[in-house]
Structures are given as C-alpha cells and as structure tokens.
Amino acid sequence: MNILICGGAGYIGSHMAKMLATLDHKITVFDNFSTGYRQAVKWGELAEGDLLDQNALDQLFNKQSFDAVMHFSAKSLVGESMSNPALYYRNNVIGTVNLLDAMVKYEVKKFVFSSSASTFGNPLKDFIDETHPQNPINPYGQTKLMVERILKDYAQAYGLNSVSLRYFNAAGADPEAEIGEAHNPETHLIPNVLKAVLKGGKRLKVFGKDYATADGTCVRDYIHINDLCTAHLQTLDYMGTKHGAHGFNLGNGKGFSILEIIEAAQKVVGCEIPFDYEERRPGDPATLVADSTLIHKELGWQADYTELEEILATAWKWHQAQKW
Ligand SMILES: NC(=O)c1ccc[n+]([C@@H]2O[C@H](COP(=O)([O-])OP(=O)(O)OC[C@H]3O[C@@H](n4cnc5c(N)ncnc54)[C@H](O)[C@@H]3O)[C@@H](O)[C@H]2O)c1
Numbered sequence: 257m258n259i260l261i262c263g264g265a266g267y268i269g270s271h272m273a274k275m276l277a278t279l280d281h282k283i284t285v286f287d288n289f290s291t292g293y294r295q296a297v298k299w300g301e302l303a304e305g306d307l308l309d310q311n312a313l314d315q316l317f318n319k320q321s322f323d324a325v326m327h328f329s330a331k332s333l334v335g336e337s338m339s340n341p342a343l344y345y346r347n348n349v350i351g352t353v354n355l356l357d358a359m360v361k362y363e364v365k366k367f368v369f370s371s372s373a374s375t376f377g378n379p380l381k382d383f384i385d386e387t388h389p390q391n392p393i394n395p396y397g398q399t400k401l402m403v404e405r406i407l408k409d410y411a412q413a414y415g416l417n418s419v420s421l422r423y424f425n426a427a428g429a430d431p432e433a434e435i436g437e438a439h440n441p442e443t444h445l446i447p448n449v450l451k452a453v454l455k456g457g458k459r460l461k462v463f464g465k466d467y468a469t470a471d472g473t474c475v476r477d478y479i480h481i482n483d484l485c486t487a488h489l490q491t492l493d494y495m496g497t498k499h500g501a502h503g504f505n506l507g508n509g510k511g512f513s514i515l516e517i518i519e520a521a522q523k524v525v526g527c528e529i530p531f532d533y534e535e536r537r538p539g540d541p542a543t544l545v546a547d548s549t550l551i552h553k554e555l556g557w558q559a560d561y562t563e564l565e566e567i568l569a570t571a572w573k574w575h576q577a578q579k580w
Contacts (some may be wrong), residue, residue, distance in 0.1 A: 257492065258282045258320065260364075261300070262307065262355060263328030265292025268370065268426055268481060270435045272326060273299045275485045286316060287329065293580050296435050307351030310358075316360040324366035325359060327352065330399070332343035333443060334374065334539075337396035348399035353406065360414045366495045367407070367418040368488050372504065373477075375401040375422060378541060382475075385547035386505055393539060404503055407410055419491040424477035424507035424546045426484050428567040429574035436574030437481075445514065446478065446568065449521045450575045452529050460529060462514050464536035467543075473514035475543040477507035481568070490555040498554075507546025507558050516544040516564070524568045 259276055264285030269292070276283050276299075283300030288307070300392040305312035307329055330348045331337070352369075359367060374397030375390045392398045403420070410416040413460040429436030437447050451457040465472040481499050485507050512520075518529045540549070551557045561567050 257323040260284050260286060260316070260322045260323065260325045261328065262286045263292065263370075264300070265289055265294065265296045265329065266328055267439065268484065269326070269328035270296035270298075270432060272328070272485045272488055273297070274430060274435065275482065275489065278490075284320070284322075285579060291331075291439065293438060293579050298360070298434065301494050307354050308346065310354050313354055314361075315356040317358045317364070320536045321362070322364050324368070325355065325364060325497075326368045326488055327355060328370045330370065332372075332396060333441075334394050334396050337394050339396035340579070344395045344399050346544055348396075349402050352403045356406070356410055356416065359416060360410070365415065365417050366492060367416060368405060369407065369418060369420040371404055371420040371422040372397065372400045373422055373505070373507075373546065374426045375404065375546060379544055382511070383509070383545050383547040384505060384545045385505060386550050404501075406488050407501040411499070415499070417495040417499050418501045419495060420501070420503040421484075421487055421491070421506045422503065422546075423484060424479060424505075424544065427478040428480040428482070428483050428561065428570040431482070431570050431573070433570075433573045433577045436571065436578060438578065438580050444573050445476070445517060446521075446573065449517055449529055450525065450568075452531065453525050453527055459522040460518070460531035461534045462531050463534050463540060465533045467536075469513055469542050471513050471515045474514045475511040475545065476539055477509065477511055477545040478517075478564070478567060479506065479508045479559060480567045483508075483561055486560070487551060487555065487557045490557050494555050504551035504554070505546045505548055506551055507548055509546055509548050510545055511545040512564055517568075520564045521568050521572075524565055531561045539573075
C-alpha cells in the first residue's frame with residue numbers, strides 16, 4: 257500500500273514508518289519537525305510541511321494517491337495544553353480537519369488516528385474499556401475527543417473510514433535501537449527512569465506515595481511501541497470490510513506501579529535508580545489501565561511484549577545509543 261504517515265518524525269510515527277517499510281509498503285512522512293527529528297526519518301520519502309498549511313496538503317495529495325493515512329501529528333503535553341489551549345485546538349483539531357478535508361477531496365478512504373486514554377478523563381474503574389464515559393479533563397484530551405467525534409461525522413457524510421486507537425502509555429524502542437523515544441521536555445516515566453542513571457541525568461521524581469495501590473505509587477499500562485504499531489497495521493485490513501468510524505482502547509492490559517518500573521529498570525541497567533518522592537500532582541489517578549478485550553476480539557490484536565523487562569531493555573539499548 258501507499259501510506260501517508262503524518263507525524264512520522266516523532267516517536268511513534270517513526271517506528272510505524274520502519275515497520276511499514278520493512279513490510280515493503282511505500283511510505284511518505286509528512287512532518288513540520290515541531291517535536292520530531294530529521295534523524296528519525298530513515299524510511300520512505302519526506303514531505304516537510306505543516307497540517308495548518310492547506311496548500312502544502314493539497315500539493316502532497318495531488319502528487320500521489322495514498323491508500324491510507326496514519327495520523328500521529330499532535331501537540332501532546334497536558335500541562336502546556338492547560339496554559340496554551342489555543343495552540344492545541346489549532347494544531348490538533350484544525351490541523352486534523354485540514355488533513356481530513358484533503359482526504360475527502362482526493363478520495364482517500366482509510367484513516368488511523370492516534371487518540372488517547374486522556375479522552376476518558378477521571379477513570380471510574382481500574383480497567384478502562386470502550387464503554388467508559390469520555391469526559392476529558394484537559395484541552396489535550398478534549399482535542400482528541402473532538403477529532404473522534406469529527407471522524408464519526410466524516411464517516412457518515414463522506415464515507416471516510418477510520419479507526420481511532422486510544423493509547424495508554426507507549427513505551428520501549430526499536431529493538432535495533434535505530435530510533436526511540438526522545439521527547440523534549442520528556443514527561444514520560446520510563447525515559448526519565450533510565451536517564452536518571454545516564455551521564456548528566458537528573459534524579460527521578462516520583463509524584464505521590466500514598467495512592468490506593470499496593471505500594472502507594474501510581475499504576476499505569478505500558479505497551480511496547482512495536483505492539484502498538486502492529487495494531488495500526490491490523491486496522492488497515494479491518495477498514496477494508498468494516499466501514500464507519502471505530503474506536504479501540506490499546507494497552508497491555510497489565511498495570512505496573514512506578515516502584516515496579518524502577519525495580520525492573522534496576523535489573524535491566526544493573527544499578528540503583530536514584531529517586532525522590534514529591535507531592536502528588538493534581539489530576540493523576542491512582543490506576544489507569546486499558547481493557548483491550550475489544551481490539552483483541554475485533555482485530556485479533558495481542559501484545560508480543562508481555563514482560564516489563566523486555567520493554568525496558570529495548571528502551572535502555574536506545575537511550576545508551578542515543579545521539580539526537
Ligand atoms: N507517546 C504516548 O505514550 C502517547 C499516548 C497517547 C497518545 N499519543 C498520541 O500519539 C501521537 C504520537 O505521539 P508521539 O509520542 O510520537 O509524539 P511526538 O511529539 O514524538 O510526534 C508527533 C509528531 O508530529 C509532528 N507534528 C506536530 N504537529 C504537526 C503539524 N501541525 N504538522 C506537521 N507535523 C506535526 C511533530 O513534529 C512530531 O514529529 C500523538 O498524537 C499523541 O497525542 C501518544
């Protein structure tokens with residue numbers, strides 16, 4: 257297939273590009289490098305541009321005919337979305353509408369969207385399935401939910417088929433360490449755990465130790481980046497027969513506490529991870545884990561990386577090799 261990867265210079269998009277290229281699909285990466293890296297674009301063609309630039313999108317779609325679009329581009333820092341919501345609504349919502357309009361104009365019918373667990377807001381239960389109410393508590397989560405709703409309308413009005421995958425926490429890296437996670441600032445736990453033992457790294461901060469969990473620290477779901485990409489691949493076949501706008505939760509289905517991550521990371525890196533406890537952060541639920549039963553049932557998806565240490569080992573290999 258000929259696939260357009262928007263945001264292919266970022267963490268998840270670059271892993272998707274590698275997987276698709278390895279399977280001999282033709283790919284084009286569209287990215288404005290606002291948070292992505294030129295070094296991450298190693299597969300396929302690069303079309304540098306911004307989703308807010310409708311002319312750039314028109315030229316891109318006019319030049320070649322895509323079979324599907326995978327959309328990873330977004331601003332995704334919750335705190336920044338609270339202080340600068342305009343940036344988030346513009347980039348994540350208007351940018352996506354521009355992309356969808358180009359797809360409608362050029363009759364591209366398959367769209368995979370990076371949605372997020374943040375569309376659910378405060379969890380009402382520990383394992384979140386698709387029936388959980390979607391009530392985002394920050395502008396970032398709002399933008400993801402708005403796009404999910406827009407996709408329903410575009411399916412009904414224009415026949416644009418889509419799958420929104422609601423990721424919990426993507427983790428780990430390409431097992432060959434050619435690419436990996438390099439957010440700046442890094443707000444994700446696993447890179448910060450590993451960086452705490454690398455040269456120049458800061459001591460890890462653990463926010464809260466009195467949550468209602470077995471060891472008092474927050475429990476989250478970590479899915480290996482390649483398992484996440486496999487789900488995207490499977491959506492392409494799914495949309496061939498199941499028309500409309502679909503949404504699936506995508507996670508490992510296992511919860512790990514921060515202390516469990518630290519303990520597993522210590523085994524992987526072979527030394528102690530230095531950390532300090534800090535006050536709880538507002539808005540952090542005790543437990544947030546995906547129930548991925550539906551995606552397993554509908555797409556046959558399941559995680560290959562089931563052991564936490566395996567996931568951490570790929571991240572560690574990448575962080576040691578990282579030069580970006
Ligand atoms: N990383 C996670 O654990 C996680 C969890 C839930 C959801 N998500 C979602 O997955 C997607 C990918 O996340 P990531 O961690 O790879 O982020 P990332 O910041 O590494 O990648 C996003 C990419 O999109 C590009 N981009 C942003 N706005 C653009 C625009 N207007 N035009 C063109 N390119 C633009 C950036 O330059 C970057 O390369 C995002 O939509 C994010 O909200 C990620």
